[in-house]
Amino acid sequence: MRTIWGGGPCGTMRAMSSSMRKIAVVTATRAEWYLLGRLCRELEADDEIELGLFITGAHLSADFGETGREFAHEFKRVYRIPILQGRDDSLSLCGSFARAVEGFSGAFLEFGPDIVVLLGDRYEMMAVGCVALMMHLPLAHLCGGELTLGAMDEGIRHSLSKMAHLHFVSTEIYKKRLMQLGEEGERIFNVGSLSGENVRALKLLSKKKLEAALDFELGEFFLITYHSETLNLKNTQKEVERLLRALDAQGGVRLLFTKANADEGGLLINAMLKNYCEKNSHKARLFDSLGALKYLSALKHARAVVGNSSSGLSESIFFKTPCINIGSRQEGRLRGGNVIDCAMKDVKKAFERLESREFQKNLKSAKNPFASKKRPSKIIKKILKKADLKGILKKNFVDL
DSSP, X not given: OXXXXXXXXTTOOOOOOXXXXXXXXXXXXXXXXXXXXXXXXXXXXXXXXXXXEEEEGGGGOGGGTOGGGGTGXXXXXXXXXXXXXXXXXXXXXXXXXXXXXXXXXXXXXXXXXXXXXXXXXXXXXXHHHHHHHHTTOOXXXXXXXXXXXTSTHHHHHHHHHHHOSEEEESSHHHHHHHHHTTOOGGGEEEOOOHHXXXXXHSOOOOHHHHHHHHTSOOSSEEEEEOOOOTTOOTTHHHHHHHHHHHHHTTTTOEXXXXXXXXXXXXXXXXXXXXXXXXXXTTTEEEESOOHHHHHHHHXXXXXXXXXXXXXXXXXXXXXXXXXXXXSSTTTTOOOOTTEEEEXXXXXXXXXXXXXXXXXXXXXXXOOOTTOOOXXXXXXXXXXXXXXXXXXXXXXXXXXX
């Protein structure tokens, strides 16, 4: 189930030194990699760190674009651990979870990490967290303390926080939440927004260059990412149909879709979007993944970002791009004044509000709760490199 992928037929590796810290970083989706990529490049470039990059989940699936191939070649030591089973019902996801436990336990035994790094709140990361816990491996968790009350990710994220021994968060609000969970303040580091670091660091494409890169004339366009609401799946097909009707009603606006995650119901959403885009190829295009540069460039130039992706809340505000956030998937997550929240039944009203003079006026002064000049990837690398791991597995629960 595990193989080394990239860097030569057996995964060419630099010579190991006993003084080098071995750090395992795990990624399963394009959204994770968007936030982890810069950190991994920092770790790879450090001669005192041995990075093991563990690629799994949607990154290895043809249904989701095999996005791991876009970056695996950059790293010397890469483990490929396929877990998806070709279906996305709850039983299949449980099977994927079991495969992840089996695959990662063997891979960690082989690599022997000093510490494991996970980001976020997905079921793949829950499996990896359980493996680290059972194998007595220190765990560093990124993006804890956040809320997504409309998705099962909510419980997974907080569970990973309780398993973790070091925490890296983007705001003081999130740090406070972790302390409410009983975590020790000295183990929690507010490093700033990883999204914001990407926005500041990348030289984004002009609209003309973006069109050339996508081979798609954009004009006025919406950027759309819609994931399943994993706590309310019974109406997924009807919800997507309603969203597509609402988008059709927006006249000549072009539609740039990115695929849904490998969640329960994700394959259904992607099949519906593919069918829609094939029938409406004059105005709509579906992409497996845009990558950081093209995605952020699209976010900058879009008329609005539409759907229920976390990027609509955490990244669009950097460009003052309006966000129509649909449903409860991101309920509770911090957001800026550029966001219009609505239920799917009210999405038509949300588009009307988007065009209102009042909203457009307020958009100019919308505050960004993620604004920061910090360089999270460098800060995280420094802490991971220097942290005293002796005795770190023992945690205290801090009562408020």
